[in-house]
Amino acid sequence: xxxxxxxxxxxxxxxxxxxxxxxxxxxxxxxxxxxxxxxxxxxxxxxxxxxxxxxxxxxxxxxxxxxxxxxxxxxxxxxxxxxxxxxxxxxxxxxxxxxxxxxxxxxxxxxxxxxxxxxxxxxxxxxxxxxxxxxxxxxxxxxxxxxxxxxxxxxxxxxxxxxxxxxxxxxxxxxxxxxxxxxxxxxxxxxxxxxxxxxxxxxxxxxxxxxxxxxxxxxxxxxxxxxxxxxxxxxx
Numbered sequence: 001x002x003x004x005x006x007x008x009x010x011x012x013x014x015x016x017x018x019x020x021x022x023x024x025x026x027x028x029x030x031x032x033x034x035x036x037x038x039x040x041x042x043x044x045x046x047x048x049x050x051x052x053x054x055x056x057x058x059x060x061x062x063x064x065x066x067x068x069x070x071x072x073x074x075x076x077x078x079x080x081x082x083x084x085x086x087x088x089x090x091x092x093x094x095x096x097x098x099x100x101x102x103x104x105x106x107x108x109x110x111x112x113x114x115x116x117x118x119x120x121x122x123x124x125x126x127x128x129x130x131x132x133x134x135x136x137x138x139x140x141x142x143x144x145x146x147x148x149x150x151x152x153x154x155x156x157x158x159x160x161x162x163x164x165x166x167x168x169x170x171x172x173x174x175x176x177x178x179x180x181x182x183x184x185x186x187x188x189x190x191x192x193x194x195x196x197x198x199x200x201x202x203x204x205x206x207x208x209x210x211x212x213x214x215x216x217x218x219x220x221x222x223x224x225x226x227x228x229x230x231x232x233x234x235x236x
Contacts (some may be wrong), residue, residue, distance in 0.1 A: 133174065140167045171215075179214035179225040181207045191216070193224040197231050204232025 061080070066073035143163040147156045171177075179191050184202045187194065192207070200208035200219060207227050212227035 136170045176217045183207055192224050194229050195226050196228055197211045198228045200230035201234045202230035206230050
């Protein structure tokens with residue numbers, strides 16, 4: 001009996017079913033990963049390639065720009081050099097600031113030490129000046145004591161006058177002068193202290209008499225002279 005040629009053999013039917021089953025089965029994990037790794041965003045480059053390109057661009061920006069525009073690449077290179085110079089200048093400026101700050105602190109410390117030394121020196125000069133003045137004044141005291149030790153009936157006036165002259169020489173050496181205005185001179189409020197107004201033949205408002213002389217040292221009044229002022233009316 002002859003078989004119908006239009007009906008497929010049993011072996012052919014099983015092979016076709018196996019192929020269809022493999023085609024419809026979902027992909028394995030390995031296949032999915034391979035597919036994802038090979039997928040791009042339409043640019044034809046993977047993310048890893050883009051990162052590598054970005055790093056290369058940062059390292060040699062001017063070289064990459066030159067591939068498209070040499071004039072722009074020259075400008076980029078110039079800007080990069082300028083940035084490098086500014087960074088170097090900044091580092092140098094920071095070092096200079098630190099150096100100046102250190103020098104300023106040392107100068108301030110030196111100035112404070114100088115002030116202390118100057119103050120101490122002034123105190124020493126003042127002490128020596130006072131010591132010298134006292135040494136000369138005690139000599140005057142010694143002369144006064146010797147005058148008083150003489151006999152009661154002795155004439156001590158010459159000795160007192162000599163002692164006064166010695167004392168005046170000491171004051172003069174210290175640039176100390178007396179304020180002893182003559183009668184009839186104008187009153188100086190900065191150097192005279194008016195004690196009272198008295199009748200006198202001197203012009204009104206002028207010095208009538210000196211009650212106690214004053215003293216000044218280097219044009220600075222130490223003590224004002226005490227005076228009386230004339231009213232301009234005579235006692236007669």
